[in-house]
Amino acid sequence: MAQSQEEEVILKVKRFNPERGFWWAEYKLKVDKFTQFTEALRRIKSEQDPTLSYRASCHMAVCGSCGMKINGEPRLACKTLVLDVAKKYNNNVIIIEPMDYFKPIKDLIVDWDEFYERMFKVKPRLYQAKEVLEGKAEHRLKPEDQRELWKFAQCIWCGLCVSACPAVVIDQQFLGPAAHAKGYRFLADPRDTITEERMKILIDSSWRCTYCYQCFNVCPRDIEPVTAIKKTRSFTKLYKDKSEVAEIGERHIEAIHESISKTGKLQEAEVYVKAYGVLQSLIDLVYMSGAGKLKYMLVQSKPVQNIKEIKKILGGE
């Protein structure tokens, strides 16, 4: 087999230790089209600089230990080929940094303790019925239920989605995308017996997600944690002990549904008043007026003519 052509790249690595803080180091090396970032880092460590620290284990996107930022993108270093990145950015100089959000320990190694705490908060295992545990009964999973759960069961706890998530940064009560993917996997499992407890853990938090799709974008396993969060929100109507955040959120989505069902469009003014109440709507009206936006307050989209079709599409009449 012909030797794959090699190209020279420069890896600029953001390094850290507690004594010195952050600094940048540059490493030049030749790679071919098969070279993963974990392999490039291994070669740097063994051939150029034994002080460089990073985590890597399986080298096949299963263990989730080699998460880092590569040219600003949260990626698994083992699943990312050096020359693919050079090609995407049309530049053989590539920047490698530790994941955002996590506390750095040394170089590309970050502290995962808080991440694990979040993951364990959602009780990431199946709580089966007593009879099943005692071997007195079987609890089979239907194929359609398996299909629903499968995607969300693939999380490898790499933390990339959390490192990219803006809601985690501003809101300590938000569990984060990975914990929600894991939580929903058990919330939606018909064999699980602690549904009420899971709703208590997950529902308030699910309304704290901002739907920015960072987690969808960066997940190396295509899990779509944001989808798990959206699906978790649908459990809110089953849950009685709702927090204020969940209550406003539920009112808001109900108002959206009502508006689309009635007119086929989202009539903002009506949705606003229904979601936030008259007082808060009036306060916001004052702010909008100050910004010179009052003239558009009463502009309304024309309702859809074929409203009967809209109702049918929404699963109504």
Added chain:
Amino acid sequence: MKIAYYPGCAAHGLSKDVDIATRKVAEVLGVELVEVPDWNCCGGGFYDEYNEVGHVALNLRNLSQVEKMGLQKMVTPCSVCLHSHRLATYKYKEDKDIKKKVEKRLEGTSVKYDGKADAEHIVWVLIRDVGLENIKKHVKKPLTGLRVGTYYGCQMLRPEQIMGFEKAYSPTSLSELVAVTGATPVPFPTMTSCCGFPLIGSNPKGALKLAFNVLNGAKQSGADLVIHPCSLCHLQLDSLQLKVKAEFNVNWTMPAIYVTQLLGLSFGFSPEEIGIGKLAIEVLRSKGVI
């Protein structure tokens, strides 16, 4: 160039100025925007959490109308409408279970979606189909001296594999458009962060914090104002800007205008003609642009 046009509910409501500026700019550039007949709401980025099958079906109804128009491209000025339609077609094509349920739901309706039409963003059309050189020809009043923060937000960029126009972590489209107007593009660290609009419906405090992070990021990078590509970012960053200001007790504003409003200014439209808000007018005046 004739393209199906989907304004979306916000651009026919509180963000009407987005619609006004987009139509005027398109006309100058020779792009014929034909409004999709009897279009419906895309779900505003939320409806899939409430009714996933209904969400896909609603979006397919719009795209089916586009196919009936004999067109394949449906352009929207709203990143959320773009995202909602592209997510719906992605699910319809990739998820057999959803497809089956959607088809069942659409039985007996006028919706016939052949999978040919899809949504695109006006920014994509401007850059790829109209071209920066063509746009430049229409610049009558270069916005020299104006420093414009380029805010991309979330849904025009992510998920990258479904949006597909540019790199989610290093987008350049808005910088390219700003440069054409003669203004100076100012990329800033929070330019691809979330504006917080989706949180307004459940956690308004968190929403304002995210909006502040965006505006403050632009401020710290030396921008005079920011442009953005979304009717809903417009509500958050422009219409509610004074609420953000009050919440964080700052003495500055960072006006946010829609991308075609900036283009419209450079084409010679007055701020009033293209619906530019009060806060931006003050800045434009102080910079000698108007």
